[in-house]
Amino acid sequence: MAEKLAPEKRHTFVHNGQKVFEWDQTLEEVNMYIELPKGVPTKLFRCTIKASHVEVGICGNPPYLNHDLTHPVKTDSSFWTIGLIDESDCS
Structure with a gap:
């Protein structure tokens, strides 16, 4: 690591x-x-990673994170995933 x-x-x-x-x-x-906000299906989540910009939001709405990056990222090794939280871990 x-x-x-x-x-x-x-x-x-x-x-x-x-x-x-x-x-x-x-x-x-x-x-x-x-x-993700409660009640929003994961399939509606959108994330776009570009060399100098990132956008995150819910499909059909303006992105709630729409930000230019200070330094370029390697888009070919960038990715996003959706992980589910076990509610018992949130105590």
Whole structure:
């Protein structure tokens, strides 16, 4: 596993008092964690990763994350997945 940058925890991006996403990073990669709103089917989630831009949102709505990146990313090795949370882990 690549060495984590300090501090070794997830960081939170908050806008207008609402958590938008969390992230962690190593010297080689950045991981973003986005919680879908309750009741939104996973098939409606959209994520577009370009060399200098990222968009995240729900199909049929404006993206809620629409951001130019400070440094270019390697799009050929970038990907996104949807993971399900076991509610028993959230206690």
